[in-house]
Amino acid sequence: MPQPVVLVHGAFLGAWAWDAVVAELADRGITATAVDLASRGQSGDLAADAEVVRTAVRAAGTGVVLVGQSYGGMVITEASAGLAEVGHLVYVCAALPDDGDSVSSLMATDPHPTTLGEGIRPDVDGTLATLDPDTARALPGHDVPQDVWDAAVPRMGRHQMGTFGEAATALGWREHPSTYVVTTQDTVFSPDLQRTMAARAGSVVEVESSHFPMLSRPAELAEAIARVAG
Template sequence: MSGSDSQRKSLPTIVLVPGMWHAASAWDAVVKLLEADGFPCVPVTLPGPGRAGGDATFHGHRDHLERVLTGVAGDVVLVGHSYGGAVIGEIRAVPAVRSMIFVAAFCLEVGESVAAVNDAQPGSDAGASAIVRSGDYLSMAPETAKEAFYHDCPPAVAEQAVASLTPEFHDTRTTRATRAAWREVPSHYVVCTQDRAIVPDVQRTLAARLDSVREIDSGHCPMLSQPGRLARIIADVAVRTTRQ
């Protein structure tokens, strides 16, 4: 086996968890780039209407992710976007997880919730006032979502992303974290400096909890607006943290 082949074989698997209302397809461009560099990738679709079957609650999402992780061989780097950060931070002991990357994401302390953190400071275009509740599920008007999440994306990408959004169970915003798994492994934060959903000051406060941080000049979804830049950050952090 050549040195290059050996290096690729030793690369960790990148498991990518999307934010609220999104499915695994949000990661498609980043996955393509990471896999081209030799990283095995597992993009996750969490349970919910129009997505994966199963328990659509916050703890149901955690359980679903843990089941996914049991099927991954070797070292794992967990990446969470937005609400996906709350989910990866809630997992119980999974020895294969060597590091975590939070992309404009909620790395919650025990007792915190997504709603409590995001609604505590004004300025979010994706806060409580922007969300519509219908029965047990939450959604956003398409134009609201476009401005909050995709304002810096190419128009065709933004239109496709909005059309792909699905409802989210109401407790995903309000359930309090019972774990802070990011304390147990090297963890990194990617601050999105043009974000309109989780304002940059909130992100920087969260980022200060972790081991390292980088900033990217993007809106809330750099996996759609700047997939190349985000893929390079993920690859760099993944290699650095799994070789420690």
Template structure:
């Protein structure tokens, strides 16, 4: 086990913003962790760029920390993290929280067997019911608040492909959210097979909102056990 406690770098998913991590960050603070949350440029009121721009934002935050880092990626956030962390010696562990742990040449669309659209420089709307997909175990009031904070998302981020994924050279843990309605559990399990270790959490897609205490404790276990 590494003796120096790392900073946890938190990377949000599509349509979300860094503030979605606030509840979890408060619990990690209680446990004595320093945290930072990346602001991905493809998601927000002025959404721009593609997955490589998100990866650049992740690399910038890792460089700013200036010490050992464990990166925690949620949902889409796993894609730019896999792209960004390759070759960065300060990144000690990757945690994919119901996240896309993609391999070489894969994009979110290709992983789901969806063909690339002709036009990618557009915003992609949320399909279906975000209450059910993202926030199934939140109270109605908390879910309404979370939905009100969803942002625009660039389509290009979903079709850009990973080059050399960081998890091939950096140890990783996949956290399967067993009640997830956004990324089906069988698909999570398929990606979890790529990770060094696998943990499971009985939660919907957003345990940082619905189960922050339990998630913080699980992350502490993962950090403590990292090689």
């Protein structure tokens, strides 16, 4: 019987971003649940995001395949530490930190640095931010079909800026088997940066996609997850 899957979105997205992947997994007989992270709101941080994920994993059962995209990689790293219900971690073009690493520090090592930061629009107090739609289209979403993109843009939301500087307090990938999905057309986390982080994972899969493979290549991404979930 296939293992249950829990899906964790990255910054500026939400559980909705996984809808097509959830449907593709269902077609393969796999039950998947996507979560909305606390960092989409006024008081969320990495610890709060991790607790949201732990709750979802415990509700899903045992042997859970825990999937994180982009910033979601930090969250699944933190959440999975000491969590017996996790069976496998899947990092999708995601931050895969070592001791002391944050999203910001990992991105600072990218040999092909992104210009995504130019499109981040902080709120007045600087804690929450949104992503300019034109920047999102040009960089993380450059290969998303137009109809999918048109539906996604109104649903993109805010994210707590402070989470980008937070380091995980525990590294779940040291406890659980893991797979890294490298997106080879990514202009946010370059393929070279991803491959460096992927060296910490047990296995690596490559998908020809931008930073939003759940929107541009949902069937291919679902197939990669399904191979882990059985």
